[in-house]
Amino acid sequence: MNIKIFTRIIEGGSGLGWTLEVILLLAVVLAPLEAGMAWAGNGMVVPAGSNPHLLVTPAEVWENRDHWLVIDLRDRQAYLAGHVPGAIHLGGRGHEMLREDRHIPFYGDEKVDPKRGRLIEHLEPRPVAEMERVFAEAGVSHEHTVVLYSDHEDTLPGYTFVPFVMLEYLGHRDVRVMDGGIENWWAHRLPLERTESQLPPSDFRARLRPGVIAREAEILRLARFNPSYLGDIGVDPHQFQLPQLVDVRLDVEHSGAQPAPPGHFLFDAVIRTGRIPHTEVNVPHWQQFADFESLRLKPIAELAAMYGGLDRQRRTIVYCYIANRASMSYFVLRVLGFADPAVYHDSWIIWGNNPRLPLVQDPGVKRLPRVPMAGGY
Structure with a gap:
């Protein structure tokens, strides 16, 4: 029922005995719908144009097997x-099959050759031809509805969502993720299979969407944008529709107190701390989980509230430390219906190691000591 239909019922009479209280209540409920929103059932509003179908349940996977x-x-x-x-396998861990090692510039260690830098495993997207080969050998085609899943070990740091980003970068238009991974499948007591499923090779070819991965040049233009100077010369800086930059790292990384998450296996791989200038908001990726036991995502209305200050029609670029957490947040932006989301895949491990690139820190921030080694994301 929309407001126009509701108005006709009130004006023409319905025989339902409407009271003023009911009329006012329905008006309050229907107003967000008329504005392009929908109720989530818990009192929160879901944005119109969202893509909740991208996050599927184990029951849906079973029904559509x-x-x-x-x-x-x-x-x-x-x-x-x-x-x-029926699930197929790519031959190795998904994110490792789609990313290759990379030498990064590193100026803080005399043992590292500054011309070659430090070698970090599985850091950079593989060439398009190599990713095409991975999916072609697995039998993936653009006609498939592809559903990805992993386990908690991959989901918490964001590894599960890297193949989602890469498939969208390669132009696949129907990629989804199973909420909660294999642990959620177990919780539903659904059957397992132990024999390998294989498909005939396909002729997978990229239909490249280069905008999915933001490059350094685009980020640098944004970082160097000077609205004060434009105002001084009489130019309205608001006329420029610049991308929205979102930092999905921890608050201690965002502030400049630490270069990486506490205990990260690459904690010492970056020499500078802080964030990229003109970062609009810090939304730590872990806040998007409903809880740390199931690692399912929060309801879409709660996720929408976390990004409520952003314009969903503007280009929105997310970054973290090594692009895993950013990949998860990219997925969330896609679920929320952001029109042009992107991942700055180089993220802080590249930006923070280049002294020629600008950064900002919270005033008076003090660098915290590192903590014992742990996992990394």
Whole structure:
């Protein structure tokens, strides 16, 4: 029922005995719908144009097992120990199959050759031809509805969402993620399969969407934007529709107190702390989980509230430390219906290691000591 239909009922009479209280209540409920929103059932509003279908449940995967192509992103041993029936495997962990090692500039260690830098594994997207080969050998085509899943070990740091970003970068138009991973499948007591599923090779070819991955030049133009100077010369800086930059790292990274998450395995791989100038908001990726036991995402209305200050029609670029957490946040932006989201894949490990690139820190911030080694994201 929209407001126009509701008005006709009130004006023409319905025989339902409307009271003033009911009329006012319905007006309050219908106003967000008329404005292009919908109620989520918990008193929160879901933006119109969102894509909730991108996040699927185990029950939906089971119901569509004959129609959807499911890809298990875990390592091969975990896959063979028990996987979603019919799920295929890429031959290795999903994000590792799609990213290659990279030498990064590093100025803080005399043992590192400044001309070559420091080698970091699985840091940079592989060339398009290599990613095409990975998906072609697995039998993936653009006609498939592709559903990705992994486990908590991959989901918490964001690894699960890297293949989502890469498939969208390659132009696939129907990629989804199973909420909560294999642990959620177990919780639903759905059957497992231990035999390997394989498809005939396909002729997968990229239909490249280069804007999915933001490059340094675009970020640098934004970082060097000087609205004060424009105002001084009589130019309105608001006329420029610049991208919105979102930092999804921890608050201690965003402020400049630490270069990486506490205990990160690459904690000492960057020499500078802080954030990229003109970062509009800090939305730590972990806040998007409903809880740390299930690692399912929050309801869409709650996620929308976290990004409520941003314009969903403007280009929105997310960054973190090594692009894993940013990949998860890119997925959330896609679920929320952001028109032009992107991942700055170089992220802080590249930006923070280049003294020629600008940064900002919170005033008076003091660098905190590192903590014992742990996992990394």
